[in-house]
Amino acid sequence: MAVYTPVSAELLAAFLARYDVGELVSSKGIAEGVENTNYLVDTTTDRFILTLYEKRVEGGDLPYFMDLLDHLAASGNPVPPAIKDRDGTAIQMLEGRPACLIQFLPGVSVTHPTPAQAFAAGQAMGRMHAALADFTRERPNSMGVATWQPLLEHCGADLDSIAPGLHAEASAMLDTVLRDWPSDLPTATIHADLFPDNVLMRGDQVSGLIDFYFACTDIRAFDVAILHSAWSFDAEGRSVDRAVGAALIDGYDASFGLSDAERGQLSTLAKGACLRFFLSRAWDWLNTPADALVTRKDPLAYLRRFQTYGTDDLFP
Numbered sequence: 001m002a003v004y005t006p007v008s009a010e011l012l013a014a015f016l017a018r019y020d021v022g023e024l025v026s027s028k029g030i031a032e033g034v035e036n037t038n039y040l041v042d043t044t045t046d047r048f049i050l051t052l053y054e055k056r057v058e059g060g061d062l063p064y065f066m067d068l069l070d071h072l073a074a075s076g077n078p079v080p081p082a083i084k085d086r087d088g089t090a091i092q093m094l095e096g097r098p099a100c101l102i103q104f105l106p107g108v109s110v111t112h113p114t115p116a117q118a119f120a121a122g123q124a125m126g127r128m129h130a131a132l133a134d135f136t137r138e139r140p141n142s143m144g145v146a147t148w149q150p151l152l153e154h155c156g157a158d159l160d161s162i163a164p165g166l167h168a169e170a171s172a173m174l175d176t177v178l179r180d181w182p183s184d185l186p187t188a189t190i191h192a193d194l195f196p197d198n199v200l201m202r203g204d205q206v207s208g209l210i211d212f213y214f215a216c217t218d219i220r221a222f223d224v225a226i227l228h229s230a231w232s233f234d235a236e237g238r239s240v241d242r243a244v245g246a247a248l249i250d251g252y253d254a255s256f257g258l259s260d261a262e263r264g265q266l267s268t269l270a271k272g273a274c275l276r277f278f279l280s281r282a283w284d285w286l287n288t289p290a291d292a293l294v295t296r297k298d299p300l301a302y303l304r305r306f307q308t309y310g311t312d313d314l315f316p
């Protein structure tokens with residue numbers, strides 16, 4: 001369960017008193033997620049998500065994320081803007097962490113996406129990219145290609161405690177990706193973490209896109225590659241569902257589209273996506289505090305995906 005920072009009922013009730021949202025009825029730590037502390041909060045008027053920003057989210061980046069959400073919401077994308085208190089402030093401090101009260105969106109995250117759901121997710125990403133074409137703010141990717149070598153070095157030989165020989169294998173993965181990484185593809189604002197658990201669905205329709213805290217300026221097609229690597233494998237990364245993968249790309253093409261140059265680099269971008277999530281998971285595996293209520297995610301699930309992108313042509 002991702003609750004790094006416990007919030008008492010008394011403190012939460014006092015926090016909510018800043019807003020016109022009624023009084024606290026109940027709150028519950030949310031099991032999903034590894035990055036931030038999230039509570040589901042019910043008041044006498046509505047349901048909300050309370051997020052306390054933890055390790056990888058810098059407080060100084062929050063105004064960028066809030067502007068991005070406001071921009072997407074204004075253009076009809078199903079994203080949850082932060083609620084403003086009576087003074088018009090969205091970004092607060094709670095238990096020493098930056099915190100926001102966020103609109104709750106209905107829907108569920110799918111665990112085993114169908115091609116129809118994958119099409120809808122690809123289409124939703126395309127609509128998001130279309131809406132972001134005139135979003136002018138920029139943020140470097142804090143988990144982008146330039147960070148992978150230092151992160152690998154920080155993990156160091158400890159990687160071998162996860163699996164024997166893992167440090168050497170990860171170094172070889174990095175060499176491959178850095179050798180092939182494209183430098184001439186269009187950059188734009190991307191979500192950079194659009195996993196199935198960050199897409200809320202009702203049936204085959206997308207009802208919410210959440211968790212924009214890795215959003216940044218990077219190669220736009222990298223977002224599509226991240227989507228592909230996250231959606232078209234089983235959780236352990238052992239088997240790939242080509243129909244789901246193809247549906248993601250078809251959905252994206254239906255609402256935005258890839259150029260031939262972007263399409264030709266998807267395999268390299270997908271390997272980069274695997275390396276990024278392998279490294280963040282490996283770092284967390286080695287460094288998660290013993291008392292954190294969080295379920296660590298398996299880094300090897302992304303090593304296996306990387307291997308599959310290396311052997312199979314998943315973007316014919």
Ligand SMILES: Nc1ncnc2c1ncn2[C@@H]1O[C@H](COP(=O)(O)OP(=O)(O)OP(=O)(O)O)[C@@H](O)[C@H]1O
Nearest residue numbers: 030032033034035036049080103104105197210211
């Ligand atoms: N606005 C929202 N509406 C409904 N549910 C939400 C909302 N925001 C978050 N959630 C729920 O909380 C869970 C965790 O949120 P989120 O994905 O933002 O956490 P995280 O720790 O940043 O996760 P991740 O590991 O994906 O980076 C989601 O899977 C979803 O169930």
Ligand SMILES: N[C@@H](CCO)C(=O)O
Nearest residue numbers: 193195277280281297
């Ligand atoms: N979505 C990521 C967590 C964010 O870094 C993962 O599943 O590893």
